Amino acid sequence: MRPALEEVQRLDAYLHETLNEEQRMEVEIRLLWDRDWQWKLAAQKLAYQALRLAGRRQLRRELDGMHTRLFG
Template sequence: MRPLLDEVQLLEDYHKGTLPEDQQLDVEVRLLWDQELQQKLARQQRAYKVLRMYGRRQLRAELEAIHVRLFG
């Protein structure tokens, strides 16, 4: 199980751009050759996008509730 978590963390750091340069290059090379890793990265990026959209909706709903309380 741990190698799977390590890979998720690696892809997250790659996505955020927080990997050291040598690791960044290593991931980029692996992505060129490993279709499964490409798919994992794509799924992880979609998950981040969905979470951001959900967070924005939640924030929008909270702001609307505040507006209604303040201005009726």
């Protein structure tokens, strides 16, 4: 697997708290000294926030459409 993809997967697992204790500590130690990883983690958090917001907006549009169809 490509190293960049492995990093994304490791940070994803860290954010979703699915790492075991040793893996979590490895990530946290690397985050302490690797500014690039700090930026990648921040970018991944922002991406997840954007996806959640987009999903909420889409759901709101769908619910509004349903309401309009049901209640005019």
